[in-house]
Amino acid sequence: xxRTSAHDARASGIxxxxxxxxxxxxxxxxxxxxxxxxTRRDTTTKRTASDSARIADSIAVVRELxxxxxxxRSRDPSRQQPAQGAPTNARLLPDISAVGDLVADLSPKGSxxxxxxxxxxxxxxxxxxxxxxxYFRGDVFFGISDVEKISIEQAYLTATSLPWGLEVRLGRYLxxxxxxxxxxxxxxxxxxxPYVIQRFLDPEGLKGxxxxxxxxxxxxxxxxxxxxxxxxxxxxxxEGLVTIEPVNKKLSGLxxxxxxxxxxxxxxxxxxxxxxSAITGDREQPVLGGDPTLGTAARQSVFGTxxxxxxxxxxxxLYKSFILQAExxxxxxxKNPTLELPSGVPPDGxxxxxxxxxxxxxxxxxxxxxxxxxxxxxxxxxxxDEAAGGSATNAVSGYLEFFPSEFSKLMVGYERYAPxxxxxxxRILLQATFALGxxxxxxx
Amino acid sequence: MRLPSLAIAAxxxxxxxxxxxxxxxxRAQLKVVTSTTDLYDIAKAVGGEKITATHIGEGYxxxxxxxxxxxxxxxxxxxxxxxxxxxxxxxxxxxxxLQGARxxxxxxxxxxxxxxxxxxxxxxVARGNVDRSQGDVHxxxxxxxxxxxxxxxxxxxxxxxxxxxxxxxxxxVYDANAKAFTQRLDAAERTWQxxxxxxxRQPVVAWHTSWRYFAEYTGMNIVGFMExxxxxxPSPAHLAGLIQTMKQAGAxxxxxxxxxxxxxxxxxxxxxxxxxxxxxxxxxxxxxxDDYIRxxxxxxxxxAAAL
Numbered sequence: 001x002x003r004t005s006a007h008d009a010r011a012s013g014i015x016x017x018x019x020x021x022x023x024x025x026x027x028x029x030x031x032x033x034x035x036x037x038x039t040r041r042d043t044t045t046k047r048t049a050s051d052s053a054r055i056a057d058s059i060a061v062v063r064e065l066x067x068x069x070x071x072x073r074s075r076d077p078s079r080q081q082p083a084q085g086a087p088t089n090a091r092l093l094p095d096i097s098a099v100g101d102l103v104a105d106l107s108p109k110g111s112x113x114x115x116x117x118x119x120x121x122x123x124x125x126x127x128x129x130x131x132x133x134x135y136f137r138g139d140v141f142f143g144i145s146d147v148e149k150i151s152i153e154q155a156y157l158t159a160t161s162l163p164w165g166l167e168v169r170l171g172r173y174l175x176x177x178x179x180x181x182x183x184x185x186x187x188x189x190x191x192x193x194p195y196v197i198q199r200f201l202d203p204e205g206l207k208g209x210x211x212x213x214x215x216x217x218x219x220x221x222x223x224x225x226x227x228x229x230x231x232x233x234x235x236x237x238x239e240g241l242v243t244i245e246p247v248n249k250k251l252s253g254l255x256x257x258x259x260x261x262x263x264x265x266x267x268x269x270x271x272x273x274x275x276x277s278a279i280t281g282d283r284e285q286p287v288l289g290g291d292p293t294l295g296t297a298a299r300q301s302v303f304g305t306x307x308x309x310x311x312x313x314x315x316x317x318l319y320k321s322f323i324l325q326a327e328x329x330x331x332x333x334x335k336n337p338t339l340e341l342p343s344g345v346p347p348d349g350x351x352x353x354x355x356x357x358x359x360x361x362x363x364x365x366x367x368x369x370x371x372x373x374x375x376x377x378x379x380x381x382x383x384x385d386e387a388a389g390g391s392a393t394n395a396v397s398g399y400l401e402f403f404p405s406e407f408s409k410l411m412v413g414y415e416r417y418a419p420x421x422x423x424x425x426x427r428i429l430l431q432a433t434f435a436l437g438x439x440x441x442x443x444x
Numbered sequence: 445m446r447l448p449s450l451a452i453a454a455x456x457x458x459x460x461x462x463x464x465x466x467x468x469x470x471r472a473q474l475k476v477v478t479s480t481t482d483l484y485d486i487a488k489a490v491g492g493e494k495i496t497a498t499h500i501g502e503g504y505x506x507x508x509x510x511x512x513x514x515x516x517x518x519x520x521x522x523x524x525x526x527x528x529x530x531x532x533x534x535x536x537x538x539x540x541x542l543q544g545a546r547x548x549x550x551x552x553x554x555x556x557x558x559x560x561x562x563x564x565x566x567x568x569v570a571r572g573n574v575d576r577s578q579g580d581v582h583x584x585x586x587x588x589x590x591x592x593x594x595x596x597x598x599x600x601x602x603x604x605x606x607x608x609x610x611x612x613x614x615x616x617v618y619d620a621n622a623k624a625f626t627q628r629l630d631a632a633e634r635t636w637q638x639x640x641x642x643x644x645r646q647p648v649v650a651w652h653t654s655w656r657y658f659a660e661y662t663g664m665n666i667v668g669f670m671e672x673x674x675x676x677x678p679s680p681a682h683l684a685g686l687i688q689t690m691k692q693a694g695a696x697x698x699x700x701x702x703x704x705x706x707x708x709x710x711x712x713x714x715x716x717x718x719x720x721x722x723x724x725x726x727x728x729x730x731x732x733x734d735d736y737i738r739x740x741x742x743x744x745x746x747x748a749a750a751l
Contacts, residue, residue: 088584137543158543165521165546216517216544223514263514268502271513314505315703372677372705405676406536407576439532439580441540444512 094130094138097437101125101186104430112427114203115147125153125186127437135161154207169212174205176212176227176259177277178327179306181205187443189323189367190399191413191429195381196361200302200331202235206279208255223263231255234281234300241295244342247282253297255281270311277304285354287339294345298337298354304329321369328362331355359384367401375401388420397427406442407435474611477519479528479538480507481727482590483560483599485736487527489625490603494614495525500541503728503739506703507533508580508675512540520545523556524610527603530561531587555609563598564589567656579673588654591725592661593629593740600625632737639748646751647693649686649718651700651709654725662744667693670700670709678708690716697750701725721750 103122105111111118124144132138136157143153156171174182181197185205192198193205208231216225233248234255247253257279265271280301287294305328312321333355341347361383369375381395397415404410415427476497478484484499491497498519501510507529520526520541528534542550549556566585574583589595604622608615644663651670659666668689672682689695690712698709698720709720723743724730733739 160546160551161548162546167546216514216521216546218518223518225514261514265513265515271515273514310511312511314502317509317511318506318703319705405576406580439535441512441538442509442536444537444540 092130094128095438097127097129097435097440099125099127099184099186099436100432100434102432103191106428106430108426108428112425117146120146123186125184131160132157135159156212165216167212167214170210172207172209173212175201175208175229175231175255175257175279176214177201177206177257177279177302178304178329179273179275179308179325180327183443186433189375189377189401190365190379190397191411191431194327194363194365194379195393195395196327196329196363196383199383199385200329200359200361201279206235208232208234208257210254223261225259225261227257227259227261229255229257231257231281234279234283238284238286238295240293241284241286242293243284243295243297244340245297247284247297253282255279269313270309272310273306273308275306277306278302285337285352287341288351288353289349290345294341294350296337296340296352296354298334298352300334300355301332302329303332319369319372321367323365323367325366326362326364329360331359331361333358355386357390359386359390367399373403375399375403377401385420391420393420394418406439409433474525474607475523476525476527477523478526479510479534480590481729482596482736482739483527483529485727485734486596486599486625487525487603489736490600490618490622491607492617492621494611494617495607501726503724503726503733504702504730506701507726508536510534510537512537512544514544516541517544520550521547523547524549525556525558525606526550527558527560527606529587529590530559531566531584531589532582533587555606558602558606560599560602561585561587561589563602564595567660568653579671580675582674586653586656588725589657590736591655591658591740591743593633594661595657596629596736596740597626629737629740632741636741636744639744642748642751643744646697647690647695648697648699648747648751649690649695649712651698651704654701655699655723658743662747664747665693667695670698670704670712683708683712687712687715690718697721697747699723699747702729719750721746723747 101122101124102120103113104119105113105117110116113120113122122145126142126144128138128140130138137160138157139154140152141154143151145151152172154171154173156169156173159166159168162168174184176182178197178201180188180193181201183205185193193203197205208229210229210231212227212229214225214227216223218224231254233253257277259275259277261273261275263271263273278301280299282297283300284295285298286292287296307326309324310322335356337352337354337356339347339350339352341350361381363379363381365377365379367375367377377399379395379397379399381397382392384390385393395415395417397413399411399413402410409432411429411431413427413429413431415429417425417427419425473493474491474495476487476491476495478487478497478499480501481499481503484497487495487497500516500519501507523545526542526547528538548554551557561584566589568582568586570581570583570585574581590599600622604618607618611618640662645665647665647667648659649668649670650659650666653669653671653674655666658664668686670678670683670686672679678686695716696718698713698718700706700709700720700722702722702724706720706722712718713720722730723746724733724739727733727736727739729739730742733742
């Protein structure tokens, strides 16, 4: 199949997928709308179950208030009437929360942070979250940092009334590729993402803007979830490179990902998750021998698998737990991409400057709970470094975490970073994070 | 076949599989999932054979810190009723499970979304300004209300009304079961009177605020908590002050749940001559406590014996 016809075939398939997503959203709103209309009609004909429930609730409220009035104990000023008497959020305000992420870099040979700071407010994340209407939920996360100023980290609309256990999101989100990439950086048990995620995906976690569809199922008796996404592009644009056309001009150049999660309970106290991910899309790559800003589009894909074992005895769960986690990713690059050059630029002497081989990397991480508030963790990283022709860069690090409460974390980390080329670096990092606002669910 | 084509094929397969995988809605019994074993036991007592029930937390587990495991999502996916304690007790894990389950029957406002706290006369509702300098506070009130038998009756009535709404053809069964449960509880309560008389006004120390409703019912006088603030582990300075308080008040018992560190309580007991009483806070929290009435009976008997 020629490159053009392959593009066309993919493009038609992708159009079908996007139309499919649109149809799903329409289907999602249809039953909810129908339900509302039915309820209206039934006020004059027959009552639905939800109507009955509301009436029953009203009767229950009246009964309870009558009972409480009659009870001597209800006069106790420390007791309050049943909670349904008054809404707890009468103005329908969204949940607003903030997370501060402070990092100190005390490495002996100078700071290893992006901006060279010894002490920095690495990021403040502000989240605004609420139900939008009966059909959608909205989540918006702003990232504020000295380097990137204010950015939209995530902003997505989630359809909450889809049939068949489907979930669809529209907007920007952390890409469901690998395990740790789906975790906010400040929620990690290490200071930074593993190197393989930083290098193969994005230093601050790979995000994408587009459509996200997920379905849970259990045909074999255990939890499985399939997540598919189509996003504007795979990763951030490469700085300083200009391509003749945007990499996403053709639908085949967009980013596409798939993730299959498999989860098993081994016992009440232990469980494992084994998942598989893939992402592909066109990315800018350099063209050598001419204008240094000249770039061309080339397909890049990342395939990965991740494994997590968790142990937490139920009765002693406040004091003991253990996590073992590992991910293996492979970056697959186009072997002989076609140079897409501006008209009038002769191809003579111009050669593709991007990677044409595959790179593999991974990490293993373990964390053991020492006390109710204290944890010790370690991570080993190894990846084939493109900048060193594929030679391995390794790093080993150790961490001590202390949680004064659920809403603050203090961490000290030591890392020995051995690049494929160059001298070994010792890093000493301190981190403090804090959360303001409503209690958020504990990450799992 | 390249990845985009694979993705399209997989999405199509998932959509096609959807109706079949999610099938099985025709059923004879209501599927009830509860957050705690106490709600589970009362739901079973009211629902009887007309419901199937499961619970997320165990009785010997801290209900604040249950993990939102994907296997729980599967339980909730096809449930008709999700009953929970409320007042933010499950806030650390419930939202993830409900969002993950994608079950429209369990969304707020639906009959299957049962916040049991709405029929409770709540203690310790925050007054004035409240913030986290006061610990892991529950601004809507203390959520450990099931340890007062009056609240057990209220929960039973709530289940009776909920099940009758969702399954009207079995109204008489739910009415009869709820009445039988209340009668059993009334009968048990009459046997507690002698023990309650021993407990009344006796000074005790509790680890967490989870015994506030129990204290309201039994009349025991909580003179201090092991935690300096809700959810905050004991500090040496706090324990030093608590030891003084216990000596002054004559507190003879430290009540704690099985999931806290007993060594700390033993240390305080050693300094004060008090006994450490590990009481199950929920059904299943200790061997043999496999229903709500046994849980209450055991707690009252053990406390009376320790004083």
